[in-house]
Amino acid sequence: MAEQIIIQPGADKPNQDVFAETLQRLAETDRNIIAVTSDSRGSGKLVPFGKKFPNQIVEVGIAEQNLVGVAAGLGSCDKKVFAVSPACFLTARSLEQIKNDICYSDHPVTVVGISAGVSYGALGSTHHSLHDFAVLRAINNITIVVPADNYETEKATELAAASDKPVYLRFGKKVMPSLKTDNSDDFMFGKGRVIAEGNDVAIIANGETVYPAVQAAEVLKEQGIHATVVSMHTIKPLDTALLAALAAKCNAIITVEEHSVNGGLGEACASWLLQNGYAKPFKIMGIPDEYTVTGSQVEILNHYGISKEGIAKEVMHLISK
Amino acid sequence: MTTKELKIKSIEYRKKILKYILQAKAGHTGGSLSCTDILNVLYNDVMNISPANFSSPDRDRYVQSKGHSVEALFVVLADKGFFPEEELNTLCRYQSHYIGHPTRKVKGVEQNTGALGHGLPICVGTAIAAKLDNKDYRVFTLMGDGELPEGSNWEAALSAAHYKLDNLCAIVDKNSLQITAPTADVMNTDPLDEKWKAFGWAVKEVNGNDIDELRAAFKSLPFEEGKPSVIIAHTTKGKGVSFMENELKWHHGVPSEEQYEQALEELNGLLTDISD
Numbered sequence: 001m002a003e004q005i006i007i008q009p010g011a012d013k014p015n016q017d018v019f020a021e022t023l024q025r026l027a028e029t030d031r032n033i034i035a036v037t038s039d040s041r042g043s044g045k046l047v048p049f050g051k052k053f054p055n056q057i058v059e060v061g062i063a064e065q066n067l068v069g070v071a072a073g074l075g076s077c078d079k080k081v082f083a084v085s086p087a088c089f090l091t092a093r094s095l096e097q098i099k100n101d102i103c104y105s106d107h108p109v110t111v112v113g114i115s116a117g118v119s120y121g122a123l124g125s126t127h128h129s130l131h132d133f134a135v136l137r138a139i140n141n142i143t144i145v146v147p148a149d150n151y152e153t154e155k156a157t158e159l160a161a162a163s164d165k166p167v168y169l170r171f172g173k174k175v176m177p178s179l180k181t182d183n184s185d186d187f188m189f190g191k192g193r194v195i196a197e198g199n200d201v202a203i204i205a206n207g208e209t210v211y212p213a214v215q216a217a218e219v220l221k222e223q224g225i226h227a228t229v230v231s232m233h234t235i236k237p238l239d240t241a242l243l244a245a246l247a248a249k250c251n252a253i254i255t256v257e258e259h260s261v262n263g264g265l266g267e268a269c270a271s272w273l274l275q276n277g278y279a280k281p282f283k284i285m286g287i288p289d290e291y292t293v294t295g296s297q298v299e300i301l302n303h304y305g306i307s308k309e310g311i312a313k314e315v316m317h318l319i320s321k
Numbered sequence: 322m323t324t325k326e327l328k329i330k331s332i333e334y335r336k337k338i339l340k341y342i343l344q345a346k347a348g349h350t351g352g353s354l355s356c357t358d359i360l361n362v363l364y365n366d367v368m369n370i371s372p373a374n375f376s377s378p379d380r381d382r383y384v385q386s387k388g389h390s391v392e393a394l395f396v397v398l399a400d401k402g403f404f405p406e407e408e409l410n411t412l413c414r415y416q417s418h419y420i421g422h423p424t425r426k427v428k429g430v431e432q433n434t435g436a437l438g439h440g441l442p443i444c445v446g447t448a449i450a451a452k453l454d455n456k457d458y459r460v461f462t463l464m465g466d467g468e469l470p471e472g473s474n475w476e477a478a479l480s481a482a483h484y485k486l487d488n489l490c491a492i493v494d495k496n497s498l499q500i501t502a503p504t505a506d507v508m509n510t511d512p513l514d515e516k517w518k519a520f521g522w523a524v525k526e527v528n529g530n531d532i533d534e535l536r537a538a539f540k541s542l543p544f545e546e547g548k549p550s551v552i553i554a555h556t557t558k559g560k561g562v563s564f565m566e567n568e569l570k571w572h573h574g575v576p577s578e579e580q581y582e583q584a585l586e587e588l589n590g591l592l593t594d595i596s597d
Contacts, residue, residue: 036446060476060480061476061483063476065438065442065472066442066473066477068442069439069441069442069443069446070443070445070446070449071446072442072443073442073443073444073446073448074449074450075446076431076432076443076447076450077446077447077450077454078378079453096439097442097473100433100434100436101433101442101443104424
């Protein structure tokens with residue numbers, strides 16, 4: 001049975017706030033933790049961090065290529081580096097530095113994409129990151145993690161700080177409610193977190209789309225359709241054991257992500273399932289390959305059906321095929 | 322090491338660079354020959370880097386931003402004892418670590434490079450780490466003049482001056498030629514000294530193929546307290562082999578057996594001319 005869901009938007013915090021608080025807590029006892037920012041400490045909620053640890057924050061100004069290069073240089077000197085910048089710039093403009101300076105050279109740097117997806121809403125496509133999963137999936141030696149709620153964010157930040165390998169963490173700006181009342185399950189990179197259980201359909205989501213997926217599962221339950229909802233916070237390495245289990249028990253699979261439908265969570269799941277003999281009714285929900293509709297984050301997501309009602313409707317459509 | 326000994330080393334390095342490029346049937350000949358003296362002086366006279374201290378946090382750091390001149394680096398690292406020189410017989414061969422750009426799979430290499438405009442930002446981070454840790458090590462990066470239009474260099478140049486990184490030294494191997502044409506024709510970066518000065522760096526210009534001038538410049542680091550230093554090293558692409566010098570086609574030209582023999586003859590001839 002599903003855990004009771006805490007449906008109290010506003011009771012918790014944006015994940016990027018929790019990231020900053022967690023980093024500050026870790027930095028208290030680990031003076032090798034360094035945040036590198038590109039005029040992004042405000043949006044990254046790192047102003048208190050900078051005040052408390054002026055020797056553990058490096059500002060490079062609005063210069064993302066240098067941000068990542070400097071982060072790699074610090075990482076080569078045994079620093080645990082968090083390079084924090086809006087995901088749209090960080091994973092596009094400085095992609096070559098992520099690929100070569102961090103991943104290929106194998107330095108312990110966590111690349112932190114803030115205000116990701118369509119968090120910036122009406123600021124438009126320059127400020128949206130709908131490509132980051134796709135480009136980073138194709139780069140060797142980086143773990144890609146998209147926490148859904150404050151608990152996952154705190155754990156992911158702790159694990160990234162303890163890792164000696166490149167990590168990408170992606171956060172949005174929206175207040176994220178806790179997904180489970182019992183967080184005694186161990187959070188691990190590469191191990192999806194089952195939020196709700198049911199045998200009719202598996203809804204695999206990540207980041208800020210997990211919560212509407214959970215809400216959709218509640219709607220579906222009222223209609224007698226039982227959904228498993230998974231926070232697949234780690235896109236790479238993908239939890240293929242969980243995928244196999246979901247494919248074995250559920251009649252259909254739907255993925256939901258705040259990313260282009262090309263190259264992200266959905267295609268990662270589809271690729272593995274198809275190559276391993278699982279042919280199920282399958283749907284990828286995300287932002288289609290078009291000029292993204294204008295509006296706030298919620299309006300954009302609603303427009304493309306990434307909402308409680310939209311996901312429920314898509315599930316109904318999928319299982320009726 | 323005396324100047325004479327260093328001069329002999331430069332000639333021996335050049336001979337080996339050509340030997341392994343000939344064997345591999347690949348390599349960046351002209352640029353490796355232009356920066357040979359710079360690497361020679363850095364590794365044998367300036368930097369505190371050796372196989373014995375390479376895992377020490379106190380070692381100096383060297384990142385070769387012009388990664389394509391890797392043959393010069395590999396020959397020098399072999400000479401310093403980081404690996405047996407015969408391993409260079411696998412240069413650019415299937416499954417060899419000795420590929421056409423530096424990788425950390427090769428002992429002595431700090432950073433994987435090859436894409437241009439990456440060395441200086443990394444070195445800024447490394448130099449900041451030294452300041453944060455109150456360590457005395459110094460950070461060196463070798464850049465080509467052809468890679469200077471990469472904007473990331475100037476992002477890094479700004480930040481190096483902002484953080485007063487006088488433990489950082491960039492060397493521009495200004496051989497004035499790149500793959501297409503003379504650098505001034507492809508994208509002019511002159512007056513180069515004024516650009517670096519405007520970005521807050523202390524600048525010295527030397528003949529980058531003159532051991533004495535290089536030694537003197539490195540000895541006077543930092544050129545100004547509180548400022549990063551840049552050495553604009555005026556060099557000759559293809560230095561040491563008459564028919565390769567200042568010839569565009571030797572950017573990544575591979576010599577024939579006959580050309581290799583002729584080059585060796587010329588380089589051996591230079592050995593007899595060396596004075597103290």
